[in-house]
Amino acid sequence: MVRAIGLMSGTSLDGVDVALIETDGERIAAFGPVGYRPYSESERDLLRAALAEGAKLNDRWARPGVLKEAEAFVTAAHAEAVETFLRDNSIADVDIVGFHGQTVIHRPELRLTVQIGDGPALARRLKLPVAYDFRAADVAAGGQGAPLVPIFHQALARGLSHAHPMAVLNVGGVANVTWVDGGDPVACDTGPGNALIDDFMRARTGLPLDRDGDQASRGRVDETFVARVLDHPFFDQHCPKSLDRNAFAFANIDLPGFTVADGAATLSALTAASVARVVPHLPATPKSWIVCGGGAHNPTLMRMLTERLAPATVETANAVGWSADSIEAQAFAYLAVRTLNDLPITFPKTTGAPQPMSGGVVARP
Ligand SMILES: Nc1ncnc2c1ncn2[C@@H]1O[C@H](COP(=O)(O)OP(=O)(O)OP(=O)(O)O)[C@@H](O)[C@H]1O
Numbered sequence: 029m030v031r032a033i034g035l036m037s038g039t040s041l042d043g044v045d046v047a048l049i050e051t052d053g054e055r056i057a058a059f060g061p062v063g064y065r066p067y068s069e070s071e072r073d074l075l076r077a078a079l080a081e082g083a084k085l086n087d088r089w090a091r092p093g094v095l096k097e098a099e100a101f102v103t104a105a106h107a108e109a110v111e112t113f114l115r116d117n118s119i120a121d122v123d124i125v126g127f128h129g130q131t132v133i134h135r136p137e138l139r140l141t142v143q144i145g146d147g148p149a150l151a152r153r154l155k156l157p158v159a160y161d162f163r164a165a166d167v168a169a170g171g172q173g174a175p176l177v178p179i180f181h182q183a184l185a186r187g188l189s190h191a192h193p194m195a196v197l198n199v200g201g202v203a204n205v206t207w208v209d210g211g212d213p214v215a216c217d218t219g220p221g222n223a224l225i226d227d228f229m230r231a232r233t234g235l236p237l238d239r240d241g242d243q244a245s246r247g248r249v250d251e252t253f254v255a256r257v258l259d260h261p262f263f264d265q266h267c268p269k270s271l272d273r274n275a276f277a278f279a280n281i282d283l284p285g286f287t288v289a290d291g292a293a294t295l296s297a298l299t300a301a302s303v304a305r306v307v308p309h310l311p312a313t314p315k316s317w318i319v320c321g322g323g324a325h326n327p328t329l330m331r332m333l334t335e336r337l338a339p340a341t342v343e344t345a346n347a348v349g350w351s352a353d354s355i356e357a358q359a360f361a362y363l364a365v366r367t368l369n370d371l372p373i374t375f376p377k378t379t380g381a382p383q384p385m386s387g388g389v390v391a392r393p
């Protein structure tokens with residue numbers, strides 16, 4: 029078994045998740061501790077500037093403008109996150125680190141996906157092998173390059189006795205689903221997760237999120253707005269499909285004329301409705317849904333998902349003994365070991381890769 033640390037900095041720009049697992053890249057032998065290194069407001073500003081600059085990229089190796097500084101910051105923040113994690117948990121023996129980096133542009137239709145973060149520099153600083161750049165090979169081969177977590181969701185699901193088919197839903201900045209029925213997983217991004225809600229709250233109140241869905245719980249959903257956004261051709265496409273964080277900028281999510289509560293309720297309903305909208309694209313309707321990612325902490329969103337996915341059951345990852353906040357970091361530990369062992373990480377039905385494909389690059393110190 030390999031002891032692997034996984035690191036994820038997602039589209040929400042909230043911080044770096046850290047997790048340790050023991051695995052051979054197939055079976056999960058043990059879950060270790062988890063950690064988190066939040067970004068400060070000024071660090072988030074730097075990452076937001078990097079996303080704005082990233083949107084203009086057409087060369088995946090170029091680092092114009094603020095991207096050079098942002099990449100050095102991302103590498104340093106991840107190094108700090110691992111060093112603190114190892115110290116806090118008195119861990120000395122780690123075999124590999126899986127480093128996702130920060131996505132600054134994701135345009136698979138242009139065969140372009142860029143995660144900033146310097147894998148070789150992280151390996152040198154940590155004195156550990158680092159697997160990184162997990163999406164590039166898939167996108168170069170014509171795949172979507174996302175989502176990558178389905179093979180890990182499937183490994184997790186093997187430990188449950190839930191009725192199949194089941195679905196694992198990750199509600200991060202963007203949301204993605206893995207459909208599990210014993211055979212190969214089927215997966216895709218479903219639409220917005222928390223990113224639009226966060227952006228709206230920040231613009232209207234200066235707060236980074238609608239904590240516990242409090243505003244949304246008091247608002248009225250504008251179903252006409254939800255239906256209008258769901259008219260976007262993305263929602264008619266079959267799986268696999270993936271999204272850039274800024275894909276919904278067209279939706280005018282400032283929602284002028286909406287109160288804060290009505291806006292938060294409407295954008296939360298949009299997330300739930302876009303998840304329900306994916307069901308006809310899956311091979312069969314899931315009987316149960318397990319929700320992970322930050323959205324699992326939002327009771328209003330969980331209620332909306334339960335209503336819109338009925339009669340299927342909807343429960344949080346924590347409720348089934350997983351760690352809602354750490355699944356993506358655990359997944360990148362798992363993927364790092366698969367990369368090390370040359371096992372495929374993407375599949376025709378998860379990213380549209382032409383065949384099961386390995387991915388990721390290993391940097392040694
Ligand atoms: N208590 C809470 N109430 C409401 N929303 C919450 C709560 N806790 C977390 N969230 C939401 O979850 C977000 C963080 O989610 P997560 O950590 O899964 O994102 P991520 O790692 O950036 O995701 P991804 O890579 O999947 O896009 C926050 O920005 C916030 O919107």
Ligand SMILES: CC(=O)N[C@H]1[C@@H]2OC[C@@H](O2)[C@@H](O)[C@@H]1O[C@H](C)C(=O)O
Pocket residue numbers: 038039131134141173174175176177178200201202203204217270271356
């Ligand atoms: C390009 C990119 O970074 N995509 C993220 C994003 O955040 C959620 C969703 O969109 C998912 O497709 C992906 O992350 C997870 C970790 C994945 O690849 O499975």
